[in-house]
Amino acid sequence: MIELEDLKQRAFEFINNAKSLKELDEIKIKLLGKKSEINSLMKSLKDLAPNERPIFGEKINALRNQIENKLNDVKNNLFEAEQNLCFQAEKIDITLPGVTNKIGNLHPLTIVLNDIQNIFISMGYEVIDAHDVETAYYNFDALNIPKSHPARDEQDTFYINDEQVLVTATSPMQIRVMETRKPPIKIVSPGRVYRTDEIDATHTPVFHQMEGLVVDKNITMCDLKGTLDVFAKKLIGENIKTRFRPHYFPFTEPSAEMDVTCFVCGGEGCKTCKNTGFIELLGCGMVHPKVLENVGIDPSEFSGFAFGMGIERIAMQHFGITDIRLFYENDVRFLRQF
Ligand code: DAH
Numbered sequence: 299m300i301e302l303e304d305l306k307q308r309a310f311e312f313i314n315n316a317k318s319l320k321e322l323d324e325i326k327i328k329l330l331g332k333k334s335e336i337n338s339l340m341k342s343l344k345d346l347a348p349n350e351r352p353i354f355g356e357k358i359n360a361l362r363n364q365i366e367n368k369l370n371d372v373k374n375n376l377f378e379a380e381q382n383l384c385f386q387a388e389k390i391d392i393t394l395p396g397v398t399n400k401i402g403n404l405h406p407l408t409i410v411l412n413d414i415q416n417i418f419i420s421m422g423y424e425v426i427d428a429h430d431v432e433t434a435y436y437n438f439d440a441l442n443i444p445k446s447h448p449a450r451d452e453q454d455t456f457y458i459n460d461e462q463v464l465v466t467a468t469s470p471m472q473i474r475v476m477e478t479r480k481p482p483i484k485i486v487s488p489g490r491v492y493r494t495d496e497i498d499a500t501h502t503p504v505f506h507q508m509e510g511l512v513v514d515k516n517i518t519m520c521d522l523k524g525t526l527d528v529f530a531k532k533l534i535g536e537n538i539k540t541r542f543r544p545h546y547f548p549f550t551e552p553s554a555e556m557d558v559t560c561f562v563c564g565g566e567g568c569k570t571c572k573n574t575g576f577i578e579l580l581g582c583g584m585v586h587p588k589v590l591e592n593v594g595i596d597p598s599e600f601s602g603f604a605f606g607m608g609i610e611r612i613a614m615q616h617f618g619i620t621d622i623r624l625f626y627e628n629d630v631r632f633l634r635q636f
Pocket residue numbers: 466467468469509510547549550580581582583603604605606607
C-alpha cells in the first residue's frame with residue numbers, strides 16, 4: 299500500500315514537471331510502459347497468495363487509472379499552452395508598414411511636357427499629337443520654306459526618300475490642322491523632331507517640341523504677347539519677366555523669340571545668360587499670309603499666331619540638368635530623381 303502511494307506521488311511529480319507534450323509522451327512510457335514499475339507490480343501479482351491477487355490487482359489498476367487521468371489533464375493543459383504560444387508567434391501586426399514596391403515615376407521630359415500641356419489646356423487649347431514622318435511639302439513648302447533654304451539640305455534633314463522626311467519641327471502640324479478645320483483654331487501639338495545634329499551636351503538628333511497655333515478673326519501680336527507672357531509666368535513663376543526680340547522664321551511675319559528672366563541669376567546677369575539677365579524660351583510670330591493662303595484660309599479675313607518650343611531645353615533649365623544626353627541614357631540613378 300505504502301509502496302503504491304509512494305509510486306503515485308513520484309508519478310504525479312514527474313507528470314507535473316513535464317514541459318512539453320513530447321516530454322509528457324516519454325513520461326507516459328516510463329510510467330505505464332512495459333518496463334514501468336506498475337507493469338512489474340502487475341507481473342509480480344502471480345507471486346502473491348491467490349486470495350490477495352484480486353485485491354492488489356484492483357489497487358494497481360486504480361493507480362494506473364489515476365495516472366492516466368493525471369496524464370490526460372496535464373496533456374490538455376500543455377496542448378492549450380503550446381497552442382497559445384503558436385498563436386502568439388503567428389500573430390500578424392497589422393500596424394507594421396507593408397513592404398512597398400518601387401513602381402517607377404514619370405520621365406522628366408514627360409513631367410515638363412505635361413506641365414506645358416496643362417497650362418494650354420487651362421487656356422482652352424486642344425492637344426493634337428504631331429507626326430514623325432511628313433512629305434517635304436508639309437515639312438517645308440507649305441510652311442513657306444523655299445527649295446533653296448539651307449534647312450532642306452540633306453546635311454540637316456533625315457530624308458526617308460525623295461518625298462518624305464523625318465519632321466524637323468512640329469510646325470507641319472499647323473498645316474494639317476488648318477487644312478482640315480475652319481477657324482477658330484486653338485491647338486497645341488507635341489511631338490518628336492529629327493535633325494542630323496552631332497550629339498553633344500546640348501544637341502541630339504531626336505528631341506521634342508511643342509507647337510502652338512491660334513487662328514481667328516482679329517488675332518493680333520497683342521494676343522500672342524499676352525498669351526505667351528501668361529504661359530511663361532504659369533510655367534516658371536509669376537515674378538519673371540518676358541521679352542520679345544525680333545527674329546526671322548519663314549512661316550511667320552513678323553517673327554520673334556521670347557526670352558524669360560534668367561533662372562540662374564534671376565535677371566542680375568551671369569554666365570548662363572551671358573550677362574543679359576534673359577534666356578530664350580521659344581520662337582513665335584504671326585502666321586505668314588502665304589501660309590494661310592497655302593491652306594485656303596483668306597488672310598484678309600483671318601489672322602493667327604504660332605509658337606514653338608523645345609521641351610528638352612525647358613526641362614534642362616527647370617531641373618538644372620546640364621547634359622541633354624542624360625534624358626536618353628535610361629540610367630535609373632538619373633531617372634529616379636524626378
Ligand atoms: N519651328 C521652329 C523651330 O523648330 C520653332 C517655331 C518658331 C515654331 C516660330 C513656330 C513659330 O510655330 O511661329 O525652331
